[in-house]
Amino acid sequence: MAFFFLWIVTSSGLYLYTVLDTSIAGVYESIDWLTNQQWYLGGVLRSLHRYASDAFILTTLLHLVREWAFGRYYGFRLYSWVTGVPLLWLMFFSGIGGYWIVWDRLAQFSAVASTELLDWLPIFSTPAARNFLTPDAISDRFFTVLVFIHLGVPLLLILGLWAHVHRISRIDHFPARRLALGTLVALLVLALARPAVSDAPADLSIVATGLRLDWFILFIHPLADFTSPGFIWTLLLGGTILLFILPLLPHPAPKPVAVVDAPNCNGCSRCLVDCPYAAVTMEPHPDKPGHKIAIVDADLCASCGICAGSCPSSTPFRSQEALVTGIDMPQLPVSVLRRSLEEKISRLEGTTRIVVFGCDCGANVKSVESTDTAVMSLICAGMLPPSFVEYALRGGADGVMVVGCREGGCEYRLGDRWTAERLTRQREPRLRHNVPVGRLCLAHGSSHDSATLAKELRQFRIRLETQAAERPLPYHRRSASS
């Protein structure tokens, strides 16, 4: 969503820039004209520019808190975290600078307060606040510089955002269409109902007071008034340092990363396509001329196993006793998965036997384990090769339930999505057409959704018992012991 708001800010800002007069006398008047005379276009865009900026800051801070709360700031996420911290400074710097351009009383207040705050630091030989001492202290050049800053810093912000996300694949630059439309309409209604307007023109001979402050961006000024510049700088610099060192504090040891088995990798590139963190690249195969092989970058690998789920070699129907796939997770190889599934199905009792494939990060699937319900918890639901669903059904299960994280809340970003697309036959490796979809149930939930999961399982069981879905042909793998 933050990206979406940034696009609104950028596009509305481009129009505002074209009509801005950067002279002392003209800057206020040009914006005032835009707001009052051309309210239907310029006024609405100005309001959108302001409100989308506020929403951008709000969603960015929520994003920061969310990632921190979920512990998503160390290990393979260290780079994204560290590159995100300076963006906070650029974001507020852009926002505060934007308010100065209007050069009304609010701009005057912010300019004086900001420079007084800066003067606490021993960086200027002459106090920067002297630039706003008297009305004749300001020149046209100030606004020209300011406009360039207000363009340059947001450009730096966009560049920084590129660096922030470039290590992950399939970035959500744009929210779902319905969400985007709803949000845009909400902001448009707000822009029409409560248009952004200027205060009185700046006058440095009086104190700007009674201000309609934008608390999302300019909250720092009242905070400085109520505390002290020293407190503010301690807070800002201390907070920044804390954010930077947070990933370096002790954390759980990293999990083993995906491992490629050269003889079983056919170079199909599905793992490259599906990896949410761009940790897989393809290089010439060392043993098969003309073929490629997947290479895993250990620094980028999230150890999610989504690559194992995408590998066409991860099918349990292969006859080898020790199933080895092209790309696999050392902590939960597909051979262990197959053996565990076979054992659990063989122990199932009751009239309607169900296998539940869950995910360690989502709903606690262990809570529904019983004599007629076998549970397999994977690293991520995206680790599940669709052929395992067919294998379970043909091996004796009456139904298969696949449980991912809550929608949009996948710990590894794309695990839920890939699983759903594979099982609905929209994505490789697809669930084969001989698998009756009536015997498959897709569910979602977080660790707090055990009750919901149990309810969905009950409903699925009733559906299996009441609706006679066709049954795939039985299949029992020949093993050395059989």
Added chain:
Amino acid sequence: MIKPTAIVGQIILYGAFAAFIGYFATSPTYHQIADDTALIKLSINHLGDRECRKRTPEELEKLPRNMRAPMECPRERSDITLEFDIDGQPALHTVMHPTGIAKDGIATVYKRFEVKAGEHLLSVKMNDNIAKPGFKFVKKEKVTLKPAQVLVIDFNPDKGGLFFQ
């Protein structure tokens, strides 16, 4: 087909989001100073004085031709003493130090004083050479300040030294 309850729910949620943004984008109103208060900004930038000495003809003779400046001035500038009183009460008594590693830069001060609007007797005294006693620059004046007015106390040798604006 979207359920009507879902549409109503979405309208409420989008509305709440817009209301939240709209409210805090302009509210609550902020008053930096009380309504009956004025502001005095004391802001002075000044190079402290230095003790220069006239070179004797003998000294000049010893110097290379291109370096025969008649005056010899040290690089270091003097501290500046400043006293600012409001209605006879000391508001700021300070010593401004020259900036720079060699102490050859300007000395600065920037302070804000909130005072009740109305009549006040302001007194500013400044000495830019502490080697000499007393105050070289003095400005004492009764001013009447309106609510929210900003009075600037500055220094400019070209404007006769200390001045109120």
